[in-house]
Amino acid sequence: MGLFDFIFGTQKRLVEDYLKNGALILDVRTQREWDAGHIEDSIHIPLNELNEGVEEIKKLNKPVITCCASGVRSAKAAKFLNLNNIEAINGGGWVNLKKKL
Template identity: 55%
Template sequence: MGLFDFLFGNKTKKIDDFKSRGAIILDVRTKGEYQGGAIPDSKNIPLQQLSVRLAEIKKWNKPVITCCASGMRSGSAATILRSNGVEAMNGGGWFNLSQKL
């Protein structure tokens, strides 16, 4: 186990676990950013709309991997989702996450 695994956990293993359980990729960038490039089959709900769309997300009844441009907004989104009873993790930047999927 490396230092980063110790400090931050092994993100690839967690992503694999979430994927094996049918995780939904949730991109929380703006619509314009999302249209400029995104992970195929991901869903786009901008961070600003997340709170009003929680009921919709809960109906998915699946774990959620959040992503954005750099990992900052997706970190906030994952925290909001977890605090509302949704199993969620921050996948970081969408392009880097796409390389791990």
């Protein structure tokens, strides 16, 4: 097993564990990006609106897997959610995340 297999295999198992625990998928891309395609049953809150939506996410009382186009914005979103006492991980780019589902 190579380093990349180890890293990405671990990420896949983490996503699977979160999903087993009822995690929701939060897409933080722009409306235009969301409209072009997204993961079915995911929630859409653009990163620049996440501050206003954090209480709504807390009320759902579920772990969160964030996603965006490449993983940069979703990493920021996961960190923000963690700082607000919401269990969250970065799922990376939505297309790759969809393949893991």
